Amino acid sequence: MKVLVTGANGLLGQHLVMQLLEKGFTVIGTGKGDARLHPEGVGDRYTYRTLDVSDPSDVQEVMDAVKPEVVVHAAAMTQVDECELAPEQCEKINVTGTSLVLADAELYSSHFIYISTDFVFDGEQGNYKEDDDLKPISYYGFTKMQAEAMTETSSIRWAIVRTCLVYGDTLEGTRSNIISWVKDSLEQGKDIRVVSDQWRTPTFVEDLARGIVLIIEQKATGVYHISGKDLLTPYDIAIQTADLLQLDKSKITKVDASTFKQPGKRPPKTGFIIDKARKELGFEPVSFAEGLKKMLGI
Ligand SMILES: NC(=O)c1ccc[n+]([C@@H]2O[C@H](COP(=O)([O-])OP(=O)(O)OC[C@H]3O[C@@H](n4cnc5c(N)ncnc54)[C@H](OP(=O)(O)O)[C@@H]3O)[C@@H](O)[C@H]2O)c1
Numbered sequence: 699m700k701v702l703v704t705g706a707n708g709l710l711g712q713h714l715v716m717q718l719l720e721k722g723f724t725v726i727g728t729g730k731g732d733a734r735l736h737p738e739g740v741g742d743r744y745t746y747r748t749l750d751v752s753d754p755s756d757v758q759e760v761m762d763a764v765k766p767e768v769v770v771h772a773a774a775m776t777q778v779d780e781c782e783l784a785p786e787q788c789e790k791i792n793v794t795g796t797s798l799v800l801a802d803a804e805l806y807s808s809h810f811i812y813i814s815t816d817f818v819f820d821g822e823q824g825n826y827k828e829d830d831d832l833k834p835i836s837y838y839g840f841t842k843m844q845a846e847a848m849t850e851t852s853s854i855r856w857a858i859v860r861t862c863l864v865y866g867d868t869l870e871g872t873r874s875n876i877i878s879w880v881k882d883s884l885e886q887g888k889d890i891r892v893v894s895d896q897w898r899t900p901t902f903v904e905d906l907a908r909g910i911v912l913i914i915e916q917k918a919t920g921v922y923h924i925s926g927k928d929l930l931t932p933y934d935i936a937i938q939t940a941d942l943l944q945l946d947k948s949k950i951t952k953v954d955a956s957t958f959k960q961p962g963k964r965p966p967k968t969g970f971i972i973d974k975a976r977k978e979l980g981f982e983p984v985s986f987a988e989g990l991k992k993m994l995g996i
Contacts (some may be wrong), residue, residue: 699723699724699767699768699914700723700724700725700726700764700765700766700767700768701718701723701724701725701726701766701767701768701769701770701914702725702726702728702760702761702764702766702768702769702770702808703715703718703725703726703727703728703769703770703772704728704729704749704751704769704770704771704772704773704799705728705729705771705772705773705774705813706727706728706729706733706735706746706772707727707729707730707731707733707734707735707872708729708772708773708776708872708873709864709866709868709869709872709873709875709903710772710813710861710864710903710906710907711727711729711735711772711773712734712735712869712872713866713867713869713903713904713906713907714770714772714906714907714910714911715727715735715737715744716735716737716907717904717907717908717911718911718914719737719740719743719744721911721915722743723743723914724743724744725743725744725745726744726745726746726747726760726764726766727744727745727746727747728746728747728748728749728760728773729746729748729749729773730748730749730750730751730773731748732748733746734869734872735869747760747763747764751771751773751791751795751796751798751799752790752791752794752795752798753798754798757795757798757799757802758798758802761799761802761803761805761806762802765806766803766806766808767808767809768808768809768811768914769799769803769808769809769810769811770811770813770910770914771796771799771800771810771811771812771813772813773791773795774791774792774795774813774842775787775788775791775792775838775841776838776873777838778817778836778838778839778960778962778964779960779961779962781836781837781838781841781962782836782837782838782961782962783961785837788837788838788841789841792838792841792842792844792845793841793844793845793848796812796845796848796849797845797848800812800848800849800852803852803854804852804853804854807854807855808854809854809855809856809857809914809917810849810852810854810855810856810857811856811857811858811859811910811913811914812845812846812849812856812857812858812859813859813861813910814842814845814846814858814859814860814861815838815839815842815860815861815862816860816861816862816863816898816925816965816968816969816970817834817835817836817838817839817842817964817965817968818832818833818834818839818842818843818846818860819832819833819834819839819965819968820833820834820835820965821835821896821964821965821966821967821968822965822966822967823967824897824929824967824968824969825929825967825969825970825971826923826968826969826970826971827923827970827971827973827974828860828920828921828922828923828974829921832846835963835964835965836962836963836964837962838962839965846858846921855917855919856919857913857918857919857920857921857922858920858921858922859906859909859910859913859922859924860921860922860923860924860925860970861901861906861923861924861925862898862899862900862901862925862926862968862969862970863876863898863899863900863901863925864900864901864903864906865877865900865901865902865903865989865990865993866902866903866904866989866993867903867993876900876932876935876936877935877939877990877993877994880892880935880936880939880940880950881939881943881945881994883949884940884943884945884946884949884950885945887946887949888949889949889950889951890936890949890950890951891951891953891957892932892933892935892936892950892951892952892953893931893932893933893953893954893955893957893958894931894932894933894934894952894953894954895931895954895955895966896931896932896955896964896965896966896967897929897930897931897966897967897968897969898929898930898931898932898968898969899925899926899927899928899929899930899968899969899970899972900925900926900928900930900935900986900989901924901925901926901983902926902983902984902986902988902989902992902993904992905924905926905981905983905984905989906924906925908981909922909924909975909979909981910924912979912980912981913979916978916979918978918979922974922975922978922979922981923970923971923972923974923975924970924972924975924981924983925969925970925972925983926983926984926985926986926989927972927983927985928985928986929969930986933950933952935986936950937950938986938987938990939990942987942990942991942994942996943994
């Protein structure tokens with residue numbers, strides 16, 4: 699089965715490509731820039747193509763050539779503040795880009811899997827279920843909600859995977875995540891200020907990739923919350939990371955989110971109820987402590 703992955707150079711994309719290859723799928727990784735992942739020993743089961751999802755001719759050319767049975771659309775402008783500061787660019791990539799990829803997926807009756815975010819919620823309630831009301835408070839979240847709505851009205855088989863604060867090995871060129879930032883900062887002896895009034899269910903990237911593989915294997919449709927199972931603040935995450943690595947915790951200062959003047963608003967309390975994915979897909983994530991150990995190779 700041929701699976702096309704957009705955003706294959708990203709944190710999720712790289713891990714997803716590796717798991718799909720391990721499972722025997724033929725994978726076409728696509729990204730905006732040059733390939734950053736070079737799987738070995740898979741022969742012609744892996745190819746990489748440059749693809750700007752906001753360029754109609756690019757999308758059409760690649761989709762026509764590949765005719766994928768499954769499309770995992772993970773490419774996005776993911777930085778919340780950048781989206782707030784450059785809304786047109788954010789709209790072009792996250793909304794127009796999704797509509798272009800989706801339209802061609804419809805042409806080839808692909809199973810379309812859209813990767814979304816906890817930032818579609820306002821964060822007032824926390825512990826969200828799949829059918830809770832969407833109310834984004836950032837432009838990033840707004841564009842992801844619009845892309846979800848397009849996906850839901852599609853005539854082909856579709857699934858939406860919402861995930862939350864993804865962490866894991868940063869393979870070459872991937873952007874930093876909270877754990878690598880805490881580790882690097884403390885190892886360099888830097889003082890860091892970490893928010894203690896936001897809650898998330900941090901997601902180990904290998905679990906997220908496995909959840910998506912389960913959806914592909916089971917041809918599942920609908921909305922799924924795929925995240926970790928522990929509700930934690932970024933401060934909790936930083937302390938657990940420092941403890942595990944025996945780094946100096948006194949360098950970590952607990953602060954409120956209001957300390958930071960960021961262009962994009964963050965929802966205070968998200969986190970997911972993942973019962974649907976557990977029951978229907980057989981998805982079971984590791985605990986945060988286990989994920990942390992796996993990521994750090996301990
Ligand atoms: N990381 C999280 O904590 C988190 C949480 C919730 C939801 N999500 C969602 O999960 C998905 C994957 O996130 P991630 O963490 O893997 O993000 P990431 O590391 O920032 O990767 C996103 C990828 O999108 C690609 N991209 C950006 N603009 C593009 C364009 N115009 N055309 C084609 N590709 C483009 C980039 O490709 P190049 O590198 O080649 O430029 C990048 O590798 C995203 O949809 C995100 O919204 C992530």
